[in-house]
Amino acid sequence: MANQKSVYMDHSATTATDPEVVQAMIPWFSNQYGNPSSLYKLARESKTAIENARSKVATAIGAKPEEIFFTSGGTESDNWALIGTAFALRKKGNHIITSGIEHHAIQHTCEYLEKQGFSVTYLPVDESGKIRTADLKSAITDGTILVSVMFANNEIGTIQPVKEIGKICREKGILFHTDAVQAIGNIPIDVGDLNIDLLSLSSHKFYGPKGTGALFIRKGVRIDNYIHGGGQERRKRAGTENVPGIVGLGTAIEKVTRNLEDNSNRIRVLRDRLLDRILSEIPHTRLNGHRTDRLAGNINVSFEFIEGESLLLLLDHAGIAASTGSACSSGSLEPSHVLLAIGLRAEIAHGSLRLTLGRENTEEDNEYVFAELKKAVERLRAMSPLYADYLKKRSRHV
């Protein structure tokens, strides 16, 4: 166990903070600790650091610096975007459109808004996980004030037709928010080109620190404040700024967008090799999500006859970090709503495995993960009553 191999393939859950990013943050803890709202030198330096980070975020997504607001993460950004615009536009209408496969940060916020009297349409998705723009068009009513559709899905990696959605919303004069928490650093994004009005991002998904994120709010968009208090963030988001976190976010987004295409391509090639091997060499396995319109690092497969949590435990024992949509994994009691939404039976959803590759993964990692995965699947099948039944049925048929 001591020098056991360990492979991290759960980059969609979180990423290690880049050592360069940590280095950039360090001074802002103990030496450059001024409160940006104050007046003296130490404080002005913090203020400048924040504004530099803001410019970097703006550059990364084609926005203006004054359209970027720092938050405590993707979840807060999502809450603010939805609740802030919904209440600000309440007089205009009370209808919101989203998809059926959003992250809980959107889904549960929509449920909260429903309790507040808003009406929410949850667009269905096709078997690859994409919404149909025809559905979006026909869902729009005179009272629709906001469309929120995620850029790329965190479980199955499917990328939505964001450009078309943006176009439809722009034509109809409806705000378009996208949860780009999984997309930033993986897909080039230009909020102008895509007609995005609000965009959520979270630093720890692209090698930045946890606990810091941002919301892009296009100039002119009406939105209520969500965290009330001091005059920070141009009076839109109160609370003493997390200066080291913001510096880290800025450093991380700059680095991750610099070589975005090269990195994505390298990860995609690696991902495809592992995915192809899994699909071809482990029987009774299916791919979840779109084959090509998916995040470069994302693998989501279902293994028949077995349950995901026990698979994760075996992988963990082999030093492999992965994730599942099974109900039995900690946190939730229901199997992934995303897997059910793309039409999987619950039993197949329970047997799902998500491997999300990142910057530091190698071909060697692939080899190791594949070998351990194959063993683990076989082992669990050997104890599965469902697999035993399947074998009996098959031998009878032969």
Next chain:
Amino acid sequence: MANQKSVYMDHSATTATDPEVVQAMIPWFSNQYGNPSSLYKLARESKTAIENARSKVATAIGAKPEEIFFTSGGTESDNWALIGTAFALRKKGNHIITSGIEHHAIQHTCEYLEKQGFSVTYLPVDESGKIRTADLKSAITDGTILVSVMFANNEIGTIQPVKEIGKICREKGILFHTDAVQAIGNIPIDVGDLNIDLLSLSSHKFYGPKGTGALFIRKGVRIDNYIHGGGQERRKRAGTENVPGIVGLGTAIEKVTRNLEDNSNRIRVLRDRLLDRILSEIPHTRLNGHRTDRLAGNINVSFEFIEGESLLLLLDHAGIAASTGSACSSGSLEPSHVLLAIGLRAEIAHGSLRLTLGRENTEEDNEYVFAELKKAVERLRAMSPLYADYLKKRSRHV
């Protein structure tokens, strides 16, 4: 300028993160980066780190670990405490009582609640900045659901009669929230003893990192969620946990409560020496806030005939970091509502200076600050038309 002396006396604005705290945080960025919601070893370690920090916070205030919820800072804690309980108890009543000298995080949240149909009583304070418990008692109605009074004021340092407030609320069966952002680390707090139901704290005020705080919610208190999403913090506060920040908060609160009394006493003695000198050697100066029931490190004085921002600029030029309640300091346009509430004329409020001493300040710092302050006050008075008038009037009277 190169090796100019610099003295930080703005500890109520923020503090340097203790190097020990930074050291404790570091591993949780790049090596121990697991998402606490995941299942594998790396994730379980993060989870354990959070739970350790939770225990430390609980111990520091006499709560149970399961009553501590991590947030992005004092402001979020205040928003959640007020909005979360107000909406959860709306059926019981719609009246909230607070003080007229709360931090903006409470004040503006109360204003938001007023817009949502709640009625808020802002208790006046006496000239020392304390509320009168008789006022509190007579403000309570059948519809009162929440009392929120800060533990100690951030500007003038005045400590409220928290124990009596807690007793009154308990007797009446009304929730009692206290914003203890300035008190933690300076005053020993036991939420049981003081009958506190909810308590906000913010890490960066006691040598922890910025961007992380906590809300104590007594078991059994009904409170709505404020940030909706994933199942973190026992389903009460969504969003991937800021693991390094939480570890830092835990380390900081443990350290700061360990030698609380000794540190406070040392700082109080230092503070009193500086304060006495200012009051006795700079004429036309008054103390704002209570003489003894105040935070150990807090000095708040008003210098007649001059304006605070220009005083800060001169002090900054001498390497001294301080703060003012003047409208002219960045952020706000009105002079401090706290100084007005204790009965200061706006003109005197504009001439206020806050010096807040902390752990690393020394007698030498005192000497330097006093000398520079005296010079700066004299210099500004020399250019002040108000002072010129005063001198003329006085010479006429002689």
Next chain:
Amino acid sequence: MYSEKVMDHFMNPRNQGEITDADGVGEVGNPTCGDIMRIFLSVKENIITDVKFQTFGCGAAVASSSMATELIKGKTLEEAWEVSNKAVAEALEGLPPIKMHCSVLAEEGIHKAINDYRIKQGLPPWEEKAGHHHGHDDGTCET
């Protein structure tokens, strides 16, 4: 999240497998909910001489099956019937609250296997105690 005992029984399950000529078989659970347990018994002179299990489910489900089979092996049917889900969970040094239903499944699996044996022997099945927790019998996956 899991105790060492749970992980030991998950990584090294005891009595995993099938008894092809079992005297009694019990199956509980539901694939929709993510867990199915099947218990096989060999019974001689009222004593459980052999027991095996097959499980589709999470770590706690596997460990509960393994532990439950250990607890009843060599016992009389009456003794085995009395092995409660609590006893299984305790022997595993505890289960997370959301995983307690796995130990309930194990208890039910044993009961079903014993009653299957009794019915095959022409005996009336024993009755479950009133107030007993049911795994997923209420049609939902939550306990």
Next chain:
Amino acid sequence: MYSEKVMDHFMNPRNQGEITDADGVGEVGNPTCGDIMRIFLSVKENIITDVKFQTFGCGAAVASSSMATELIKGKTLEEAWEVSNKAVAEALEGLPPIKMHCSVLAEEGIHKAINDYRIKQGLPPWEEKAGHHHGHDDGTCET
């Protein structure tokens, strides 16, 4: 927050002081709002031969007073009248938006001092341009 020019004029104010036998004096601002400016003029043959100021206020107020007095020294009264708040702010290499009212105060102070001189000379005061920004004349402290 402040430009180097502002800081220079704040740290080294030009023309600070009082002219005891001034030909014109103008005072603007309000202690409640945190700023008062007093401008003293010496005028010879329609030329401002000397100018001094006293200011109670923030850094921008002091710097604006200092810069404004520099801009009008040696000018004719007509030229001095035309020195706008914008000219003051520009000469200071910009002011933060919430501090622009300080430059307005400076302009108004000069106007008041000039008209004080004119009235003392028995001349009709000049009129402020329409649409002109007022410092705090509307009774509030915000601009």
